[in-house]
Amino acid sequence: MMPTLSVFDENNMASDYKNVVLKQLEERNKLFDKFSELINSHSSLYESNKELKKANLQYKVDIEKVKDENQDLCNKVQTGVSVAERSEQFTALEQKLFKVQEELTEVHRTKGARAQQIIDLNLALQEKEKEASSNIDVVCAKDEMITALKAQVSSMEQELNDLKQANQTVNDEYQALNITYLAIEEKLKKCQLENRNLIERWMNLKHVEAQALNTENNQFKRTTSTKAVSLETQSETSQSATRRDSASSPQASPSAQSSLSPPVAVTLKQRFSDFFSGRSLRHPDDEIHSGHALGYASTHSSAIVCLPQEAVSKWAAHENEVTATRFSLSGGRLATGGSDRLIHLWTFAGDKSRLQYTLRGCNGGVTSIDFDPQEQCLAAGCNDYSTKVFSLITQRLKVCLTGHNGKVLSSRFLGSQVRLASGGSDRTVKVWDLKTGGCTRTFMAGSSCNEIVAVDSADCLASGHFDRKIRVWDIRAGSHAVNEIDVSGRVTSLDMPLDKTSMICCTKDHTLELVDLRKASVLKVFSDDSFRVATDQTRCAFSTDGRYVCGLSSDGSVLSWDVDTGSLATCTREHNDPVISCCWIGGRLVTGDKNKQCILWSDS
Known part of the structure; x- marks a missing residue:
């Protein structure tokens, strides 16, 4: 042809x-x-x-x-011609x-x-x-x-x-691939059916084992009660004999006086009753100490904030840039995303990081990471114009949210597991319903959105944009921003403390600006000669107690300022490359740079 x-x-x-x-x-x-x-x-x-x-x-x-x-x-x-002629x-x-x-x-x-x-x-x-x-x-x-x-x-x-x-x-x-997908789906159905059968068998076995254990416990109770009765009888007999001896001889020996202590059977009976009633014999403080040993700290607790002064752990988290870092709300897990299209979840044994597992499914570099409040899902904004939502239980892709016409630069859960907001370079902010996987609201911001934060746990969110503005949106209101706050440079990152009354904004003008949301104005500006913002997505962070803010510099420095005084608290340099991502929760601060390195910081 x-x-x-x-x-x-x-x-x-x-x-x-x-x-x-x-x-x-x-x-x-x-x-x-x-x-x-x-x-x-x-x-x-x-x-x-x-x-x-x-x-x-x-x-x-x-x-x-x-x-x-x-x-x-x-x-x-x-010659003579006539005059007339x-x-x-x-x-x-x-x-x-x-x-x-x-x-x-x-x-x-x-x-x-x-x-x-x-x-x-x-x-x-x-x-x-x-x-x-x-x-x-x-x-x-x-x-x-x-x-x-x-x-x-x-x-x-x-x-x-x-x-x-x-x-x-x-x-x-x-x-x-469709044929392969159908075959894999068929295998998945078979595996799920086998899993259900195995779970049913396992539950039946557990039921049988529980019945056997209950039978043994009942037999043990009867035996112990019989022994306790016999011991009580013996103790009463011994007490009566002792009384008779004491009545006959007033000066009794010390060994005879020691037999007047409480009966052993009563103590044994109390211990067995405590055991079968399910009461813990461990001291309550042990649970507190064990929780801190595993690194779990509640974000609502008054944990001591760790200023970045000494690097206690440094490891290669990705193959190249570490573009996103995020602790879970309990602080027990750290998620990192990079331009290698992978998401790693880490746990800590003391100060040592251990890779727990890796989430795959992003077709572009990861730009942002966020955990849902129940820590069952993880949302990742990607350069492939989509937001990926992973299940942390099955460690698989749960929902793929597509609808942006540009890179998704930020994705955040809005106080629940089923509502999520995303913003991207297509100059829009979208709100998603994860039950249906559909977009419920689209806000036309008019400028590239580099960061989103949830102002409250319900219907209000704030976004930072390329045109040097912070826009506050109300999902229940119209399609226009409720408020716009002007800052000195294009916004690269936003973060808020737990009280949600103020906001820290990192700008490409090499400053951190403290914004009061109630007054819609800039309260303070933090800057330093060594503070230089590397990219348009360089992140910043508030400490858990709201007393300090952290900024990342292109020369590898990590700086922190005191919010009350506005003075520079610490300035340390352990990175050899520009630092672009960070997360600060409780007593832990983690930073990531453009050359695959992550650092866990602590006080010196």
């Missing part, structure tokens, strides 16, 4: 070329028809001038003849000469007019020649343009053929 199609295309191109040449000839004929009348008039004037020259020459010959005749007459007069001849000659002079004058007048016409026609001819030359240049330019367009058409046709082949290949791959 392909050779036939090419011959058909060549025939079409040949016929198109002939039509173009024919049109060009017709345009040339139209152009030169304008000069035909001018050329014909020039030719006629030239012939007229030629004839006048001949007539002038003839008149000159006649004048010479008349002069000769006049000379002859004069000679005859001198001479006067008649002289009169005739004068009349003839007068007529000849009149004709000569007319000829000269006509010659001058003809000469002027020739000059005018020559000027017009020169103008027409210039116009013709300019038209020829235009025609040459058009020919070159036609040649270039033909080459472009041929390249476009080649590209179209390549795209058709690529499309066919993609379709074939899609069909193959």
